[in-house]
Structure formats: structure tokens, C-alpha cells
Amino acid sequence: MPKNEGRRIEIRNTLGRLGIQVSPLCFGTLTLSPLQAGLPRPAGARLIRYALEQGINFFDTADLYGTYPCLREGLRGWTGEAVLASKSYDYTAKGMEKSLARALKETGRECIDIFLLHEQESALTLKGHGEALAYLVKAREKGIVRAVGISTHHVAAVRAASGCSEIDVIHPLLNLEGIGIRDGSREDMEAALKAAAAAGKGIYAMKPLGGGHLIPRAREAFYYMLGLPFLAAVAVGMQDEREVDVNCHYFSGTLPPAGLEEALAGRKRRLMVHDWCEGCGECLKSCRSEALYLEGSRVRVREEACLLCGYCGGSCPQFCLKIV
Numbered sequence: 236m237p238k239n240e241g242r243r244i245e246i247r248n249t250l251g252r253l254g255i256q257v258s259p260l261c262f263g264t265l266t267l268s269p270l271q272a273g274l275p276r277p278a279g280a281r282l283i284r285y286a287l288e289q290g291i292n293f294f295d296t297a298d299l300y301g302t303y304p305c306l307r308e309g310l311r312g313w314t315g316e317a318v319l320a321s322k323s324y325d326y327t328a329k330g331m332e333k334s335l336a337r338a339l340k341e342t343g344r345e346c347i348d349i350f351l352l353h354e355q356e357s358a359l360t361l362k363g364h365g366e367a368l369a370y371l372v373k374a375r376e377k378g379i380v381r382a383v384g385i386s387t388h389h390v391a392a393v394r395a396a397s398g399c400s401e402i403d404v405i406h407p408l409l410n411l412e413g414i415g416i417r418d419g420s421r422e423d424m425e426a427a428l429k430a431a432a433a434a435g436k437g438i439y440a441m442k443p444l445g446g447g448h449l450i451p452r453a454r455e456a457f458y459y460m461l462g463l464p465f466l467a468a469v470a471v472g473m474q475d476e477r478e479v480d481v482n483c484h485y486f487s488g489t490l491p492p493a494g495l496e497e498a499l500a501g502r503k504r505r506l507m508v509h510d511w512c513e514g515c516g517e518c519l520k521s522c523r524s525e526a527l528y529l530e531g532s533r534v535r536v537r538e539e540a541c542l543l544c545g546y547c548g549g550s551c552p553q554f555c556l557k558i559v
């Protein structure tokens with residue numbers, strides 16, 4: 236079997252007013268992180284390199300994900316284009332300074348193309364992160380970042396960011412069924428994003444498969460995203476070369492080879508809670524989807540609400556939570 240069954244992505248879209256050129260398929264590296272698949276660094280780096288070779292030039296990560304070393308290794312010696320987006324929960328100038336310094340050091344780059352305030356919820360949370368945003372704006376002036384913005388699961392945050400002149404990029408949650416949107420419908424989010432794009436914001440979406448719930452309808456789910464003119468790119472988590480190949484086909488407008496799509500559609504992922512959970516409740520604080528609850532002395536998962544983001548995994552002192 237030839238190694239590459241994929242279709243090289245040649246398309247580049249403009250992400251917002253600063254003119255950053257990105258492939259419509261963005262590699263969401265959360266899947267490689269210890270919070271999810273936890274691929275060993277060499278394997279993760281090989282996959283990043285493989286994605287670059289297939290024409291993907293856009294990579295999304297976060298301070299939380301622990302994938303900077305993987306990206307550094309995957310990008311080593313690569314002379315083509317590569318756009319890197321990262322994000323941090325920090326709300327103070329000092330905290331954001333440290334986060335950005337860590338991103339630069341661990342990726343080995345002189346500039347992080349896009350740096351976001353992680354998981355904004357509303358005008359109020361954006362205001363609460365004012366110091367961190369002001370720090371990022373200064374970093375943009377110095378050329379350490381090219382664009383600043385927010386990531387969010389909330390329509391209200393998209394609306395707030397639209398009216399904020401400092402913000403260049405919005406990274407919202409969006410999918411065919413609106414799974415995971417915290418304060419409205421898919422249509423509400425679409426309307427807010429359309430207005431944001433008209434206001435000059437660059438938009439790349441996340442969770443096109445609704446945290447795995449739409450895997451059996453992947454083709455339909457991706458075609459929905461590709462039909463939205465205000466999206467410059469969509470971040471998709473990928474764990475192996477087959478997933479890169481199939482997604483490259485979708486984002487190039489061609490059909491994947493027979494059998495491959497079906498093989499991937501059959502995968503089922505879930506959040507597993509190990510038996511040694513002590514029911515301390517610590518992990519509940521890290522889930523913004525309210526997908527965890529305590530029953531007796533154990534934590535349980537509301538599967539219909541879980542986005543399989545894996546964020547709760549890092550908060551458990553007993554290492555009980557894992558996406559499998």
C-alpha cells in the first residue's frame with residue numbers, strides 16, 4: 236500500500252485583517268497531548284511532519300496541552316510555511332508574559348503567530364482578562380506575536396470579541412449540531428460569527444465533530460463547516476496518518492479512498508474513570524461542560540455532555556481520567 240493515500244492541500248485562506256495565510260485544515264494538537272492520546276514525542280513529531288508534507292500549514296496548541304516539544308521536533312528543519320496558534324488561561328500581564336515566554340522557548344520560535352485568551356465566556360470575562368490582553372497587544376507591537384484573540388464555547392464571547400478593536404482572531408466552537416455551545420444554538424453562533432467576520436475578525440473553528448459525537452457523520456459534519464464562508468480554517472484533532480489523509484481529502488473537496496472513511500467512522504472514544512477514583516470532586520472544577528458529577532464516592536461522566544477535551548485529566552491528583 237502506498238504510504239500516502241492523502242490528497243495534498245494546496246488551498247490557503249486569509250485569516251483576518253492581518254493577512255495570515257492558513258490551510259483550511261488546521262491540525263488541532265490536543266489529540267497528541269498527555270490529556271488525550273499522549274503520543275510519545277517522536278511519534279507526535281513524525282505526525283506533525285507528515286501533516287506539513289500533506290500541505291497543512293496551520294497548527295493549534297495551548298499552554299495546557301504540553302505539545303510544544305512535539306511541535307518543535309516536527310518543525311525542525313522545515314523550511315516551508317508553518318503558522319502556530321497557542322492560548323493561555325492567564326489573566327494577568329505577568330502570567331501571560333510567562334506563558335508566551337514558555338511557548339517561545341519550548342517551540343524554539345521567535346514569534347508565535349496567534350496567541351489567544353483561552354475559553355472566554357462573555358464581555359465580563361474578557362474585561363477580567365484585560366491585563367493579559369493588553370500584554371498580548373504589546374507583544375504584537377514588538378513582533379513576538381502576529382495576532383491576538385480568544386477561544387470560546389460561548390456566543391456571548393464571540394459578540395464581545397467582535398466589538399473589541401484589539402482582537403484579531405476568534406477561535407469558536409461550532410459544529411453541525413451545535414454540540415458544546417454553552418449559551419445558544421448553532422444558528423446563534425453562526426450569526427455572531429458572520430457579524431465578527433464582517434467586523435474584520437479572522438475565524439477558525441474547533442470541535443467540528445462535537446468532541447467525537449459526530450464521528451459517524453464525519454463527511455456531513457465537515458461539509459457543513461466547509462460551506463461556511465466566514466471560516467478561514469477548522470481545527471481538527473488527528474492521531475495517525477490515516478486521519479490526516481482522510482481529512483486532507485475532505486478539505487480538498489475529494490472523496491477518501493473506499494474503506495478508509497468507514498474504518499475511521501467506526502471509532503468510538505470515551506472518557507474513562509479508573510476504579511481508584513476517590514470521589515474528591517477536584518475534576519468537577521475543570522469541566523466547563525458540566526459533564527462530570529459525583530455519585531457516592533466516585534465521579535461519573537454524562538457522556539452526552541462530554542466533549543472529550545481531556546481537560547479534566549490534568550486536574551486529577553490520582554490520574555484517574557483518560558480518553559480511550
Ligand code: SF4
Pocket residue numbers: 508511512513514515516517518519533534550551552553554555556
Ligand atoms: S479528581 Fe480524580 S479522584 Fe477526584 S473525583 Fe475526579 S477522578 Fe476521582
Ligand code: SF4
Pocket residue numbers: 506521522523524525526527536540541542543544545546547548
Ligand atoms: S468531562 Fe468535561 S473536561 Fe472532561 S473530557 Fe469531558 S468535557 Fe472535557
